[in-house]
Amino acid sequence: MNRITFLLLAVMLIVASCGASRKGLTDADQLPGLGPVEVVAEEEAPPVTEPEPIREVEEKLVPVDDKPVDPHRYFVIIGSFRYPDNARQHQTDIREDGFSSEILRNEEGLYRVSVMATNDVSAARAEIMRIRNRFPKYNDTWLLISRQQ
Numbered sequence: 001m002n003r004i005t006f007l008l009l010a011v012m013l014i015v016a017s018c019g020a021s022r023k024g025l026t027d028a029d030q031l032p033g034l035g036p037v038e039v040v041a042e043e044e045a046p047p048v049t050e051p052e053p054i055r056e057v058e059e060k061l062v063p064v065d066d067k068p069v070d071p072h073r074y075f076v077i078i079g080s081f082r083y084p085d086n087a088r089q090h091q092t093d094i095r096e097d098g099f100s101s102e103i104l105r106n107e108e109g110l111y112r113v114s115v116m117a118t119n120d121v122s123a124a125r126a127e128i129m130r131i132r133n134r135f136p137k138y139n140d141t142w143l144l145i146s147r148q149q
Contacts, residue, residue, distance in 0.1 A: 051129065051132070052132075052139065054125055054128050054129075054142060054143055055140075055142035055143065056142065056143045056144075056145060057142065057143070057144055057145065058144075058145040058146075058147050059106040059107070059144060059145075059146065059147060060106065060107050060146070060147045061104050061105065061106060061107075061146050061147075062105050062106065062107055063105070064084075064103055064104065064105045064111075069104075069146075070102065070104065070114075070117050070146075072117035072118055072119055072146065073118075073119050073121075073145065073146050073148075074117070074118050074119065074120070074121050074123075074124040074143060074144070074145060074146070075104060075112070075114040075116065075117050075124070075143070075144040075145075075146065076114060076115050076116035076117075076124050076127050076128055076131070076141060076142075076143065076144075077104075077112045077113065077114055077115075077141065077142050077143070077144045078090075078094060078099065078101070078113050078114070078115050078131065078138055078141050079094070079112070079113035080110055080111070080112050080113070081110065081111045081112075081113070082109070082110060082111070083111070084103065084111050086111070087103045087111035087112075087113050088103070090113050091103065091113055094113070094115070094138075097135060099115045100115070101113050101114055101115045102114050102117070104144070112144060114144070115127075115131070115141075121143075124143055125143065128141050128142070128143060
């Protein structure tokens with residue numbers, strides 16, 4: 001009989017101790033003067049995403065408003081429009097973000113708003129990445145490569 005009583009007490013003690021660990025915090029989990037110890041789950045790090053590849057388009061440029069075609073080979077394009085008034089309005093809008101720009105025109109009559117003209121393709125690509133990182137609303141900025149005459 002003593003053996004059964006002892007076994008019954010042991011089982012009850014084990015069940016009671018397992019139940020306390022499932023409930024969470026107990027009085028024993030409190031540190032003097034600090035209150036209950038709180039277990040905080042680690043936050044998952046945001047997934048690392050690859051940057052969007054830089055779109056590159058080769059086009060022949062034509063004069064705009066009797067201005068000669070810019071002689072540079074690479075242009076960072078921040079907007080493209082069918083109508084010149086829309087391109088001029090976009091120039092005004094981007095000026096508020098600190099950009100200076102010029103309007104280019106291709107053979108098909110599209111007006112491109114360029115914020116950088118250079119002969120260094122690496123510098124143009126770096127500027128595109130800088131714009132995309134600093135101004136997410138311009139994440140569609142791309143590279144125009146001027147096709148020579």
